[in-house]
Amino acid sequence: MWFTSDNAGPAAPELMQAVMEANDGHAMPYGADPITARAQDRVREVFEAPNAVVHFVATGTAANALALGSVTAPWTTVFCHRNAHIEEDECGAPEFYTGGAKLTLIDGEHARMTEAGLARALRFTARAGVHNVQRGALSLTQATELGAVYQPEDVAALAALARGQSLPVHMDGTRFANACARLGKSPAEMSWKAGVDVLCLGASKNGAMAAEAVIFFDGDRFGDLAAKGWEFELRRKRGGHLFSKLRFMSAQMDRWLEGGLWLDLAGRANAMADRLAAGLKAGGRARFDHPVEANALFPALPRAMHRRLHEAGARYYMWPFDQSLEGPDDEMLTCRLVCNWATSEADVDAFIAAANG
Ligand SMILES: Cc1ncc(COP(=O)(O)O)c(C=O)c1O
Numbered sequence: 001m002w003f004t005s006d007n008a009g010p011a012a013p014e015l016m017q018a019v020m021e022a023n024d025g026h027a028m029p030y031g032a033d034p035i036t037a038r039a040q041d042r043v044r045e046v047f048e049a050p051n052a053v054v055h056f057v058a059t060g061t062a063a064n065a066l067a068l069g070s071v072t073a074p075w076t077t078v079f080c081h082r083n084a085h086i087e088e089d090e091c092g093a094p095e096f097y098t099g100g101a102k103l104t105l106i107d108g109e110h111a112r113m114t115e116a117g118l119a120r121a122l123r124f125t126a127r128a129g130v131h132n133v134q135r136g137a138l139s140l141t142q143a144t145e146l147g148a149v150y151q152p153e154d155v156a157a158l159a160a161l162a163r164g165q166s167l168p169v170h171m172d173g174t175r176f177a178n179a180c181a182r183l184g185k186s187p188a189e190m191s192w193k194a195g196v197d198v199l200c201l202g203a204s205k206n207g208a209m210a211a212e213a214v215i216f217f218d219g220d221r222f223g224d225l226a227a228k229g230w231e232f233e234l235r236r237k238r239g240g241h242l243f244s245k246l247r248f249m250s251a252q253m254d255r256w257l258e259g260g261l262w263l264d265l266a267g268r269a270n271a272m273a274d275r276l277a278a279g280l281k282a283g284g285r286a287r288f289d290h291p292v293e294a295n296a297l298f299p300a301l302p303r304a305m306h307r308r309l310h311e312a313g314a315r316y317y318m319w320p321f322d323q324s325l326e327g328p329d330d331e332m333l334t335c336r337l338v339c340n341w342a343t344s345e346a347d348v349d350a351f352i353a354a355a356n357g
């Protein structure tokens with residue numbers, strides 16, 4: 001019963017097979033191989049973005065931090081949600097790779113930034129003179145860190161506020177696939193058509209061993225897109241994130257996007273989250289303070305239930321982590337349960353049985 005994180009899940013056999021097939025003799029290193037070119041074209045095709053600049057890195061943190069470093073200056077601030085991964089879980093990488101940009105934290109339920117919150121923050125930074133950080137970029141996470149998704153129109157409204165201040169829009173798409181699978185909208189509708197300028201598309205949480213794409217879309221934001229892409233390549237190399245045998249990462253991304261596999265895998269994870277939520281709700285003792293819109297759920301459960309689950313061998317995080325299993329049985333404690341493409345109905349049903357007793 002593994003529900004700690006989709007990072008704990010196995011790689012999908014299709015992607016492992018793609019790596020095996022890529023292991024065919026010699027090929028030019030550092031991304032100059034044909035598999036990488038094919039994977040970059042596949043991303044452009046799936047996103048209906050023939051001119052997009054596409055590069056691959058191994059982690060979501062590298063993707064976010066290098067992308068933000070490419071679109072904002074050290075003396076600026078990036079507007080993000082208070083619970084954004086770039087704020088809470090990247091050990092200062094965005095600040096490091098931007099050369100010191102700050103993060104301006106904005107509230108909103110379910111880690112979804114509100115228009116009012118962003119508008120207020122933009123107004124507040126309007127006073128910026130030489131003594132103040134300048135507005136740098138907007139960063140949104142899709143799906144969010146609390147298991148919710150943004151509708152394309154929500155993204156468009158926030159992006160419009162950013163665009164009104166000539167700010168680029170970054171999207172942390174570590175679980176973009178889960179959001180796309182949930183909403184049934186096209187990748188283009190969920191990204192550049194909604195005003196996203198640079199998308200970090202995550203495959204690692206959704207079947208890859210390690211593969212993340214940084215996609216700069218050909219809007220009016222970056223002027224010379226080729227130059228922006230070259231700047232990213234230099235930042236990636238300088239940051240130590242250019243894989244010499246990039247073909248093995250590219251092969252994963254190419255296979256993941258081929259024939260809609262990425263959406264099938266994400267759909268499986270989402271379906272298991274739905275099954276788990278329904279089973280806990282049926283037990284009558286779970287409280288849900290956040291919606292289940294992707295592959296994660298955040299139920300509040302009685303402490304006694306948590307004890308029972310831990311004794312049954314269930315693996316998951318209390319959320320926040322530091323909540324103790326010692327104390328009154330009926331105190332409600334929130335946890336995070338994350339399903340991945342390999343989560344089985346048996347895993348889910350065993351968790352529900354242990355929870356409901
Ligand atoms: C929303 C979000 N963004 C970015 C990341 C960073 O990915 P990585 O841990 O591969 O650096 C994670 C990690 O799971 C995440 O949950």
Ligand SMILES: C[C@@H](O)[C@H](N)C(=O)O
Nearest residue numbers: 004005006007085089
């Ligand atoms: C660091 C931890 O939050 C990781 N990003 C996860 O979602 O599991």
